[in-house]
Amino acid sequence: MRRYLICVALIVLTGLPAPRIAFGASSACDLNSDGAVNVVDVQLEINQALGVLPCTNGSLDGSGHCNVTDVQRVVNAALGGICRMGSGPAWYVSPTGVDTNGCTQASPCRQITRALSLVGPGDTIIVADGDYSAFTVDSLNGTATNPIVIVAQGQNANIQPVSGVRDTIFVTFSSYIVLDGLHSFNANRAAVRIDNSPNVTVQNGVFGNNATWGIFTDFSDHLLIQSNECYGSQTQHGIYVSNSGDWPVVRKNLLHDNAGAGLQLNADASQGGDGIITGAVLEDNIIYNNGSAGGSAINLDGVQYSTIQNNLLYNNHASGIAMFKIDGAEGPVGNLVYNNTINMATDGRWALRIDSSVGTNTIRDNILYNSNPNHGGFDFTNATDIADTDSDYNIFGGGNWASTPDDGTTFYTLSQWQSQGHEPHSFAATLSSLFVNPPANDYHLLATSPAVDAGQTLPSVTTDLDGNPRPQGTASDIGCYEYPK
Secondary structure, three states: OHHHHHHHHHHHHOOOOOOOOOOOOOOOOOOOOOOOOOHHHHHHHHHHHHOOOOOOOOOOOOOOOOOHHHHHHHHHHHOOOOOOOOOOOEEEEOOOOOOOOOOOOOOOEOOHHHHHOOOOOOOEEEEOOEEEEOEEEEOOEOOOOOOEEEEEOOOOEEEEOOOOOOOOEEEEOOEOEEEEOOEEEOOOOEEEEEEOOOOEEEEOOEEEOOOOEEEEEEOOOOOEEEOOEEEOOOOOOOEEEEOOOOOOEEEOOEEEOOOOOOEEEEOOHHHOOOOOEEOOEEEOOEEEOOOOOOOOOEEEEOEEOOEEEOOEEEOOOOOOEEEEOOOOOOOOOOOEEEOOEEEEOOOOOOOEEEOOOOOOEEEEOOEEEEOOOOOEEEEEOOHHHHHOEEEEOOEEEOOOEEEEOOOOOOOEOHHHHHHOOOOOOOEEOOHHHHEEEHHHOEEEEOOOOOOOOOOOOOOOOOEOOOOOEOOOOOOOOOOOOOOOO
16 A cells, blocks of 8 residues: 555656745755755655655654655645645634634634644644734644644745734744744844744744844754744844754754854853753855854854754854854864855954864864955864864865964964874865855856865765765765765
8 A cells, every 4th residue: 555655646746847946945845955845855755665765854743754644745745735744633824814713724813823722733733925923832742743833835924023022933841843934024032932942843934134033042952943044133143042952953044144143052051051062963054144243154152062064154254163162061072064165254254263172073074265364264272172173174275374273373374284284185275266156156166176076075974065965976075065977
């Protein structure tokens, strides 16, 4: 029966067009993250359900098991339906609805708050295009196999701020909640706040021009924040993960034009908890034009044993990636910084800063370009940070200096730095030799780029920012993109 239904799925989808949709408008059913749910995603789901491929992202309900139900859900999404995750009923809200209605498809409610009073594990609230008031998810709990999902039906489900309400979308003391495809702007503080709520997903949203943050989280483990656009935060950051929230995954977000950091992780020892964020995965994000008021493209305070890979950072005005201890309980250790492309703004600081380390951090296959001639690749605070940094196979360029070993008192060119035993396989290159069109912010590699096949092939980095497999030549390419062959 399972194989029969899977075959039917393929027959139904034969000839299905594969439209591209805007960034931040994909869904959990978009398994290859190309911005569309189509026959390619169905085939991937089938392969995972049959065991041809490992069940990595094909378990839509989070159970870890890919099966015919998942295939049916991807098929439905590919045919234009909602990407359903839980097994419960659907509740509908619409600008044409009334809150005394039953929230059915034929008789929708007006506000999301009304639908939330009806949901249980596995239920889905389907939000039609239109404007809705701020809402709070309080003490609601889905399960790993049956989350509670609030999903936009189209591209314009807008959640409006309310006077006197700090955070427009507020999830507190809840679990296994999915916010999918919602938009929110001009919040009094954060467009989305996740508070003391583990296993929450925020995906495919657009959150802009908010007073303080796009997405803010506190004391919340196992977050998944993916495929969102966060821009124009007026005083702080695009995404801010705080208060010792462990194992966050922040993936495929577009973070730009925020006054502070594009992405801030701060373990906040002063606020309680252990003061350490462990096990973060920060990958495939595009982060640009941040930091006019200070704050790195990626700021990591008290972050340990985490992975930062395949990110594209350009024209940021403070630092690129900064690992340090200010309000964290300890500085960085065990962090893996792999295959990032960084081009700092002409007024930017250093591409990579390491401060107050307490053990080894590994740096590989990064492009560390700096358009500020007075700065360059690495900013170390002291000799301990240098000794704790295992770094090689990187490309430097732009700035006059490869590193400062003492936070700006002494400076070394790449050749001087290498003469001291550092970066034996690293080299310098120009923007024009590396990338297709840097002035247009196209940082894909040229066929002749010196980054091609010049990296160390890392078993844990199997794809690039576009989802292309690595390596495609004799070795992995350096930077966030792999040149297709």
